[in-house]
Amino acid sequence: xxxxxxxxxxxxxxxxxxxxxxxxDGTRRHDPRYPLExxxxxxxxxxxxxxxxxxxxxEAFALQRHGELGLWPPALxxxxxxxxxxxxxRDQDFVFPTYRQHGVxxxxxxxxxxxLGMFRGTELGGWDPHEYRYALPQIxxxxxxLHATGYAMGLLLDGAVGHGDTERxxxxxxxxxxxxTSQGDVAEAFVWAASYQAPVVFFCENNQYAISVPLERQTxxxxxxxxxxxxxxxxxxDGNDVLACYAVTRxxxxxxxxxxxxxxxxxxxxRIGAHTTSDDPRRYREDAETxxxxxxxxxDRVRIHLQREGSDAAFFATVEAEADQLGAHLREVCGRLPxxxxxxxxxxxxxxxxxxxxxxxxxxxxWQATDEGGDR
Amino acid sequence: xxxxxxxxxxxxxxLRAAMERDDKVVLMGEDIGRLGGVFRVTDALQxxxxxxxxxxxxxxxxxxxxxxxxxxxxxYRPVVEIQFDGFVYPAYDQLVAQVARLHYRSAGRVRVPxxxxxxFGGGIGAVEHHSDSPEAQFALTAGLKVVSCATxxxxxxxxxxxxxxxxxxxxxxxxxxxxxxxxxxxxxxxVELWTSLVRRRGAxxxxxxxxxxxxxxxxxxxxxxxxxxxxxxxDLRALSPLDLGPVFASVRRTxxxxxxxxxxxxxxxxxxxxxxxxxECFYSLxxxxxxxxxxxxPYPPSRVESExxxxxxxxxxxxxxxxxx
Ligand SMILES: Cc1ncc(C[n+]2csc(CCOP(=O)(O)OP(=O)(O)O)c2C)c(N)n1
Ligand SMILES: [Mg+2]
Numbered sequence: 001x002x003x004x005x006x007x008x009x010x011x012x013x014x015x016x017x018x019x020x021x022x023x024x025d026g027t028r029r030h031d032p033r034y035p036l037e038x039x040x041x042x043x044x045x046x047x048x049x050x051x052x053x054x055x056x057x058x059e060a061f062a063l064q065r066h067g068e069l070g071l072w073p074p075a076l077x078x079x080x081x082x083x084x085x086x087x088x089x090r091d092q093d094f095v096f097p098t099y100r101q102h103g104v105x106x107x108x109x110x111x112x113x114x115x116l117g118m119f120r121g122t123e124l125g126g127w128d129p130h131e132y133r134y135a136l137p138q139i140x141x142x143x144x145x146l147h148a149t150g151y152a153m154g155l156l157l158d159g160a161v162g163h164g165d166t167e168r169x170x171x172x173x174x175x176x177x178x179x180x181t182s183q184g185d186v187a188e189a190f191v192w193a194a195s196y197q198a199p200v201v202f203f204c205e206n207n208q209y210a211i212s213v214p215l216e217r218q219t220x221x222x223x224x225x226x227x228x229x230x231x232x233x234x235x236x237x238d239g240n241d242v243l244a245c246y247a248v249t250r251x252x253x254x255x256x257x258x259x260x261x262x263x264x265x266x267x268x269x270x271r272i273g274a275h276t277t278s279d280d281p282r283r284y285r286e287d288a289e290t291x292x293x294x295x296x297x298x299x300d301r302v303r304i305h306l307q308r309e310g311s312d313a314a315f316f317a318t319v320e321a322e323a324d325q326l327g328a329h330l331r332e333v334c335g336r337l338p339x340x341x342x343x344x345x346x347x348x349x350x351x352x353x354x355x356x357x358x359x360x361x362x363x364x365x366x367w368q369a370t371d372e373g374g375d376r
Numbered sequence: 377x378x379x380x381x382x383x384x385x386x387x388x389x390x391l392r393a394a395m396e397r398d399d400k401v402v403l404m405g406e407d408i409g410r411l412g413g414v415f416r417v418t419d420a421l422q423x424x425x426x427x428x429x430x431x432x433x434x435x436x437x438x439x440x441x442x443x444x445x446x447x448x449x450x451x452y453r454p455v456v457e458i459q460f461d462g463f464v465y466p467a468y469d470q471l472v473a474q475v476a477r478l479h480y481r482s483a484g485r486v487r488v489p490x491x492x493x494x495x496f497g498g499g500i501g502a503v504e505h506h507s508d509s510p511e512a513q514f515a516l517t518a519g520l521k522v523v524s525c526a527t528x529x530x531x532x533x534x535x536x537x538x539x540x541x542x543x544x545x546x547x548x549x550x551x552x553x554x555x556x557x558x559x560x561x562x563x564x565x566x567v568e569l570w571t572s573l574v575r576r577r578g579a580x581x582x583x584x585x586x587x588x589x590x591x592x593x594x595x596x597x598x599x600x601x602x603x604x605x606x607x608x609x610x611d612l613r614a615l616s617p618l619d620l621g622p623v624f625a626s627v628r629r630t631x632x633x634x635x636x637x638x639x640x641x642x643x644x645x646x647x648x649x650x651x652x653x654x655x656e657c658f659y660s661l662x663x664x665x666x667x668x669x670x671x672x673x674p675y676p677p678s679r680v681e682s683e684x685x686x687x688x689x690x691x692x693x694x695x696x697x698x699x700x701x
Contacts, residue, residue: 121678
């Protein structure tokens, strides 16, 4: 199979104006580059996704406040970026997230309760990445972009792209933050992806901050513009617009599948909440700024649009009830997540248990069974 | 003059004093400026010294470490903050392949007076990569010096002494002790940077620790005292180079040594300490040197970290083992 070894035609011209298909006031826009027909049923589905994703987030936040979780990184305000891109994925695609893509995990069918373990401190992961084609959340900033690129190189080696069959051709997607774009790993991922024309989409949720550090410290140009320098396409999209995020991500994934190589999507959004539950954003940004972004809420605009299109109160009430149920589920499951114990601490360091490690484990267990060990 | 401060506030005060003394001292790191660091260790320093001397950097540890090297060539004395222990690895190449070697390969013509501050260790219920103890990886690197403070007084003085030194120094801060208070004598450090200190006199066995485990060992000694056991506690302070004179003198008296650290056991500092004590005190030892350490696993999920971390009971158990040998 011969794959095109150049970027998509026109890719390097850049599209640095913001792609928007649904304005904050609920008005539908059209963009000839990203034609998208959605019927009301489909949009109602995405509305439901957005509301449930937000509920996962606010519920987990509350659980942290009640001492049930050690930490939680809120995604409040970033739901459209996550649901739009998450719904653009095909089942066969593989996702490499950071710690903040709760909405994408939801799209992959991962029970949101499984997201809690790592933040409760009961485990370091939570699921089988192969089962959901969703890697474990990455805390080391930027590292996952190389993993996604390597996965995409594997897809090339396996001939899993370029058949013109969207059910079969496969792509990888890496999520990253605006801050992450400064990491060396990310620059290397861009070089590798371009060099091998790897079928990978870099989806940057530009939420304007890396903890307290504003975007200007990381870049002098729009993030999407960086892609051209590496030799692939960069697109800026309204990250609070679920339609635009869907359309742009789908196009990028399809291009990757066809063998046109990587692209970078900059979803321009805002972290309404704190960086994590340990953070106090008032130390570094003005409330007025946050309020201005609240007015561009990703869920409000879909609701307004749907109301105009005729979705009735019963529909919205049903979604609300579902969200309540999901919240109750999270509260109920969180306290029952299996507690880790001393024995399990020694499992899975390697595929086997070396003798010395087995000795450490057995000594620790024996000691725990003694008076002193049992005391604590 | 003495003042009561938390360990975190003492590092802050020490940084401030160093910056007042020498305007070539600059701080660099992620979130250290406006936010004052995620632990607030650099609180208000940007406000008082300006954004040129307290730099919020882009998000990249290799960048922080590598640009610090360049700044030293302009006569600056960078103090870089690595936000958490687990984030030092992107900087590892610059640290080990550049910072550690420049003085040597330039035959002493180039000095790299960089201090690398790293909040390290566990016990705060954190998520992955926020609780590591990588000190041995730096201590085994020729060309790097490594120290760790255990008290507010030492935090205040050791950071200043480290900044004044012309060698690159990895400064390990025991993050779980940031909120512990203690007396700081702001007139005098009392001792040089490269000295270990006896924190408690005792006759029956010698506990050797540094950073967060000094408090744990003092706790163990208090419990042991109630049982009539008299434990000596030594705070190493300097991890590379080691100051083992006080350790050897102590072990020659007590005949028993227990090394305590959070880091994994195999090739941790305990291995070196055990070897050196055995070499120097062989005929005084009543028992093999004991090690109480983290296990040879990655740092576990936080809800089981108390099993991983050396505790007072595990320390006392090791003392018993040494006594019953
Ligand atoms: C290598 C590394 N350095 C530092 C950190 C600490 N840290 C955690 S999140 C973060 C900011 C990340 O910002 P961004 O990439 O914009 O993602 P966001 O959190 O905004 O989603 C930092 C500095 C880390 N996790 N990993
Ligand atoms: Mg960000």
